[in-house]
Amino acid sequence: MPDATGLELIAQRVRESVGDEAVTDTVFSRGRATLDVAPQSVHAVIAYLRDEDQEPWERLMSVHGVDYLPAEPRLGVHYELLSMARTDRLNVRTRVGVEDPRLPTVVDLHPTANFQEREIYDMFGVVFEGHPDMRRILMPEDYEGYPQRRDFPMGGEPVIYTYNEPELPRWYD
Amino acid sequence: MEVTRTRVDGDSLRVRQLKAQQMLRGELEGEDLEREVEQRLLFTKFEEAQNWARKNALFPLGFGLACCAIEMITVIGSPRNDLSRFGAEVIRFSPRQADLLILSGRVSVKMAPIIRRLYEQMLEPKWVIAMGACSSSAGMFNNYAVVQGADKFLPVDIYVPGCPPRPEALIYGIMKLQDQIMGDPAMGWRERYRAEGTEERPDRTGVA
């Protein structure tokens, strides 16, 4: 992980090249460096981080989504970047709201994000613009709802205890 | 240690062969015939013989879903717990040629219609073993993505609990299925505990 000052320098460089509004925040806690990025500049920031000559972050290891309910904006997308030459990790994070969950895709920069962005769409509903194949990957094609959101019910069956046994329908009903 | 062997009936192989030949030709009479029938023939009902043949030659469908499938492959493939002792080693991957569906693993919502289609493609008589906690009752996964027990859409004969069940447990389940096929699902505990009247289903004769 880059330490706190290294993270600030990275943020500075990103602001200089992509734009001031791109980086909204930097968080460094427990050895993990996170760069908070505005949603629409995600593509530019990751492109810059991949191609910059000083400290390039060439590999994208993981793209995953988080639901930060009750904090707004609710849906977050994390990009775990890895630099094999320097054995270092950096995390880039964006937040989008539930009303308009759209983000630019990074599949053209890192083809590894193909399946992973589809999974985020399936589980959270975040639409990645420019993705070649934006459809559900884990749930059936015609499923409605985004299961991994915090307000989606857990599903399943209620467990039968003695106190609720009379109300629950049994298999012989 | 000295071991002596004595033959019970005292005849050599050639003599026994000749006697069998005589009986089949109808040449034995009276007491000879009675003795021969007592010693050599086995009387049974046709259903019992049919069930005996069915239970000793189960063809499992090669179908593995998740972690229980690893244990199932261990049962079939490992020399320590070997299923071919019980006649069930031939795994046919085509449902038309198999008669035992071992549901090993969690049944997800997307997979359930496919399993139903496979089950319907199997020919009668067919049996289903729900192996593991996940296919018996969804196990620990009480959520939106797992069908809460395979018996919601399939008739299951044997439930084998465990997560994953040991290979010995699966073999015990298959042996219990064999007993069920022979028409004796109780395996004696009802007599031991004098629990007549607790049967859930009538005596099965091997037809699913």
Next chain:
Amino acid sequence: MTDLDQPGTMTEPLSVPYRERERSVTMEPIGEEHDELLTINIGPHHPATHGVLRLLTTLEGEIVRDVKPIIGYVHTGIEKSCEDQQYWKVIPFVERMDYLSYYFNAMAFCMAVERLLDEEVPPRAQWLRVIHLELNRIASHLFWIATGSLDIGAITMLWWGCRDRDLALDLFEMSGGQRFHTRYFQVGGVVEDIPPGFEAQTRKFIETMRTRIPQYLSLLDRNEIWLQRTKGTGIVPLETLLELGVTGPLLRAAGHPWDLRKAMPDSGYENFEFKVPVGTVGDNYDRFRVRVEEMLESLKIIEQALDGLPEGPYITDNRKIALPPRHELATSMEALIHHFKLVTEGFRVPPGESYAAVESPRGELGCYVLADGSAKPARVHVRDPSFVNLQALPEMARDHLLADFIACVAMLDPILGGVDR
């Protein structure tokens, strides 16, 4: 009624001499060889034993032109279920994702939570963890070689692989009580110390494996059919593999020596001396050899770990995280209160996020945990190596014959529990 004896009476070509007729014919095909592409389904129920993977294959004759993997048939919503459980109850859930390398899943999750808690794992627990991880790596590779060879046709390896895997599972049963999914790793260490006799049995296992692995190689490595089926098939250029995020033996077979145990070691891996096998060409044969060599290196690591296993506690002393030993419950009130709180509510983790990665037999297995201060995690996500490696399958299989495609799937070693989670 034609008269075939008379040349020239039936049709014109017979009047032309034979040599001239021959020269007038060319052997080039007319038009495309196969004009039509056939799209068929392989799976989700198919004889290859890698789980319920559905491959939408576009075939031109016998050659695979395109493959689209369709997954989701074992999706169990584990990540959603984890949000409803206490932290130590999440460990059995996470173990069932990549169900052949269960210790690695638990290790990634425990490492992520330990980072959030700023918890130190005692050295004995670290070395015990390494022993079990490497044993699990050997067991996973044995199962891979058993089913992979079954797919390609060398069926004897199924019996041999399963037989030796049973020996490793006996060791797990000795230490953890169960062959599979043992819930042996806990946050802060391991749940119990190894029993006496574990070390002797493990050393015997190492000796046995050292004689058996050359037997596998002598069965497969000098087998002309095996060599022809695996050499030269499934080659993907290294740059494509890196772009697709592929890690693990697939990447190492292509020549890139990236191994998290050496690059970013954690939990004691830096104390051991072992080599990382790397291939040259990146075809199926290299993947096979890399995994077999990895088994031998894992044996070395286990031996070094057993030789140098330090004394000490096997789980952290922090009673707020780890259960107190049972004999303390009769004498100490605080131990009783800690036990009660831990069992009913669980330990609380201060808010934060962490991502921890380990090198599983299939690649980089990472676990992301978001904690919100309560006793249950707010989000657990596992970056599964098979999920990402599966994206390399179309590249591996393009323009190969169907049989080579099956060999590619066998050597890719996907585990659908991890892919679908």
